[in-house]
Amino acid sequence: MSIQHTVVFRLVHPEGSVEEQAFLDAAPGILASIPGVQNFAVARQVSAKSTLTHQFSMTFADQDGYDGYNNHPEHVAFVANRWGAEVAEFQEYDFVGIA
Secondary structure, eight states, X not given: OOXXXXXXXXXXXXXXXXXXXXXXXXXXXXXXXXXXXXXXXXEEOXXXXXXXXXXXXXXXXSHHHHHHHHHOHHHHHHIIIIIXXXXXXEEEEEEEOOO
Protein backbone atom coordinates (compact mmCIF):
# COMPACT_ATOMS: atom_id res chain seq x y z
CA MET A 1 0.00 0.00 0.00
CA SER A 2 1.52 3.33 -1.04
CA ILE A 3 2.08 6.19 1.39
CA GLN A 4 1.58 9.86 0.53
CA HIS A 5 3.87 12.01 2.69
CA THR A 6 3.09 15.71 2.91
CA VAL A 7 4.73 18.45 4.93
CA VAL A 8 3.15 21.90 4.99
CA PHE A 9 5.35 24.64 6.41
CA ARG A 10 6.29 28.29 6.82
CA LEU A 11 9.88 29.42 6.53
CA VAL A 12 11.61 31.98 8.74
CA HIS A 13 12.67 33.83 5.57
CA PRO A 14 10.60 36.66 4.11
CA GLU A 15 8.38 35.75 1.17
CA GLY A 16 10.20 36.34 -2.10
CA SER A 17 13.61 36.52 -0.46
CA VAL A 18 16.80 35.00 -1.83
CA GLU A 19 16.96 32.79 1.27
CA GLU A 20 13.43 31.47 0.70
CA GLN A 21 14.24 30.61 -2.90
CA ALA A 22 17.54 28.97 -1.93
CA PHE A 23 15.73 26.65 0.49
CA LEU A 24 13.02 25.79 -2.03
CA ASP A 25 15.64 25.15 -4.73
CA ALA A 26 17.87 22.98 -2.52
CA ALA A 27 15.23 20.68 -1.06
CA PRO A 28 14.13 18.85 -4.23
CA GLY A 29 17.70 18.12 -5.27
CA ILE A 30 18.42 16.54 -1.91
CA LEU A 31 15.15 14.90 -0.93
CA ALA A 32 13.88 13.71 -4.33
CA SER A 33 17.16 11.88 -4.96
CA ILE A 34 16.74 9.61 -1.93
CA PRO A 35 15.88 6.05 -2.98
CA GLY A 36 12.18 5.29 -2.71
CA VAL A 37 10.95 8.86 -3.18
CA GLN A 38 8.40 9.16 -5.97
CA ASN A 39 6.43 12.12 -7.32
CA PHE A 40 8.25 14.78 -5.29
CA ALA A 41 6.50 18.15 -5.61
CA VAL A 42 6.84 21.63 -4.15
CA ALA A 43 3.78 23.88 -3.92
CA ARG A 44 2.90 27.33 -2.58
CA GLN A 45 -0.21 27.90 -0.45
CA VAL A 46 -2.70 30.37 -1.97
CA SER A 47 -5.41 30.36 0.70
CA ALA A 48 -5.54 33.02 3.40
CA LYS A 49 -6.95 30.37 5.77
CA SER A 50 -3.52 29.12 6.80
CA THR A 51 -0.26 30.68 7.94
CA LEU A 52 1.64 27.73 6.42
CA THR A 53 2.90 28.83 3.02
CA HIS A 54 4.58 25.87 1.28
CA GLN A 55 4.18 22.14 0.79
CA PHE A 56 6.50 19.26 -0.01
CA SER A 57 4.72 16.10 -1.07
CA MET A 58 5.97 12.72 -2.20
CA THR A 59 4.86 9.13 -2.34
CA PHE A 60 6.45 5.86 -1.31
CA ALA A 61 5.56 2.42 -2.61
CA ASP A 62 5.39 0.97 0.90
CA GLN A 63 6.37 1.34 4.54
CA ASP A 64 9.91 0.13 3.85
CA GLY A 65 10.42 2.94 1.33
CA TYR A 66 9.06 5.49 3.77
CA ASP A 67 11.23 4.19 6.61
CA GLY A 68 14.28 4.18 4.35
CA TYR A 69 13.65 7.82 3.47
CA ASN A 70 13.22 8.88 7.09
CA ASN A 71 16.45 7.18 8.12
CA HIS A 72 18.51 8.05 5.04
CA PRO A 73 21.61 10.14 5.90
CA GLU A 74 20.71 12.85 3.36
CA HIS A 75 17.25 13.29 4.90
CA VAL A 76 18.62 13.27 8.45
CA ALA A 77 21.24 15.87 7.48
CA PHE A 78 18.69 18.07 5.68
CA VAL A 79 16.42 18.07 8.74
CA ALA A 80 19.33 18.80 11.10
CA ASN A 81 21.07 21.43 8.97
CA ARG A 82 18.34 23.19 7.02
CA TRP A 83 14.86 22.29 8.26
CA GLY A 84 15.49 22.98 11.93
CA ALA A 85 17.10 26.35 11.23
CA GLU A 86 14.87 27.60 8.42
CA VAL A 87 11.37 26.31 9.14
CA ALA A 88 9.32 28.35 11.60
CA GLU A 89 6.24 26.11 11.74
CA PHE A 90 5.03 22.91 10.09
CA GLN A 91 2.49 20.12 10.00
CA GLU A 92 3.28 16.65 8.67
CA TYR A 93 0.71 14.27 7.18
CA ASP A 94 1.15 10.69 6.02
CA PHE A 95 -1.74 9.01 4.25
CA VAL A 96 -2.59 5.57 2.90
CA GLY A 97 -5.63 4.92 0.73
CA ILE A 98 -8.68 3.34 2.31
CA ALA A 99 -10.84 2.69 -0.70
